[in-house]
Amino acid sequence: MGSPVVEVRNVQKVYGKKGGNQFKALNDVTFSMQEGEFVGIMGPSGSGKTTLLNVISTLDQVTSGEIKIDNVDITDMGQDELSDFRSQKLGFIFQDFNLLENMTIAENIALPLYLQGTPAKNIDAKVVTVAKRLGIEELLQKYPAEISGGQKQRSAAARALVHEPTVILGDEPTGALDSKNATSLLETMKDLNDRQNVSIMMVTHDAYSASYCQRIIFIQDGKLHKEIHRSATRELFYKEILDVLAQLGTKNA
Numbered sequence: 438m439g440s441p442v443v444e445v446r447n448v449q450k451v452y453g454k455k456g457g458n459q460f461k462a463l464n465d466v467t468f469s470m471q472e473g474e475f476v477g478i479m480g481p482s483g484s485g486k487t488t489l490l491n492v493i494s495t496l497d498q499v500t501s502g503e504i505k506i507d508n509v510d511i512t513d514m515g516q517d518e519l520s521d522f523r524s525q526k527l528g529f530i531f532q533d534f535n536l537l538e539n540m541t542i543a544e545n546i547a548l549p550l551y552l553q554g555t556p557a558k559n560i561d562a563k564v565v566t567v568a569k570r571l572g573i574e575e576l577l578q579k580y581p582a583e584i585s586g587g588q589k590q591r592s593a594a595a596r597a598l599v600h601e602p603t604v605i606l607g608d609e610p611t612g613a614l615d616s617k618n619a620t621s622l623l624e625t626m627k628d629l630n631d632r633q634n635v636s637i638m639m640v641t642h643d644a645y646s647a648s649y650c651q652r653i654i655f656i657q658d659g660k661l662h663k664e665i666h667r668s669a670t671r672e673l674f675y676k677e678i679l680d681v682l683a684q685l686g687t688k689n690a
């Protein structure tokens with residue numbers, strides 16, 4: 438196992454203003470993710486999963502505590518520095534694909550490269566390489582409205598990967614997909630993780646999606662509840678995940 442790529446220390450997140458209606462969504466959360474890991478974050482609705490992903494992804498700020506990505510503390514960076522950091526180090530896959538409708542798939546995939554300042558002459562080759570890896574090279578000149586949900590999700594995955602980020606963060610990446618497309622995306626993510634050592638952190642409600650991870654961190658009421666590691670087959674891990682979800686009293690399994 439490599440060095441830690443994400444380190445979360447004593448993180449608290451309180452929504453609302455002092456003296457007003459406050460809500461502690463994360464309460465003293467500490468864990469780390471090693472380079473090359475595929476980690477799932479699970480827990481009941483409202484337990485703080487998206488909040489956790491948002492503070493790690495620099496989209497929201499912690500109230501206290503520290504988060505390091507690739508050994509850099511992101512909790513005391515200014516907005517400009519953060520957006521540079523985000524565009525260099527992070528790739529995002531969300532449930533609603535966030536593809537821009539008036540751009541072709543190729544242009545959508547190229548966005549992180551433009552944000553990073555990649556020279557224009559290098560962009561096409563990078564886009565084609567990642568599109569081939571995800572089996573969407575035939576779609577590059579189409580617009581999002583012209584392709585299926587699964588193809589959109591693979592295009593979004595290509596955009597998350599094209600700039601070779603340190604970490605890919607996913608919030609319910611399979612949430613909008615049917616089971617065939619969900620499996621295809623999960624296989625793709627697992628393959629990237631296995632073969633290219635891409636570190637992935639994914640929030641999911643779904644035990645089947647989570648069973649592709651190596652480790653699941655369960656949170657409840659903003660606190661770490663438990664973590665489990667995959668030791669044998671995916672099928673056995675799936676059953677273990679269902680058991681923990683049953684203990685947590687969720688009905689999502």
Ligand SMILES: Nc1ncnc2c1ncn2[C@@H]1O[C@H](COP(=O)(O)OP(=O)(O)OP(=O)(O)O)[C@@H](O)[C@H]1O
Binds near residue numbers: 460480486488489
């Ligand atoms: N902007 C906000 N202001 C106030 N409270 C918030 C805000 N965003 C989230 N919360 C509260 O913080 C808690 C954690 O929310 P979060 O979205 O992280 O949960 P989650 O585990 O991702 O839930 P779900 O599985 O339903 O998406 C919830 O109780 C939610 O109501």
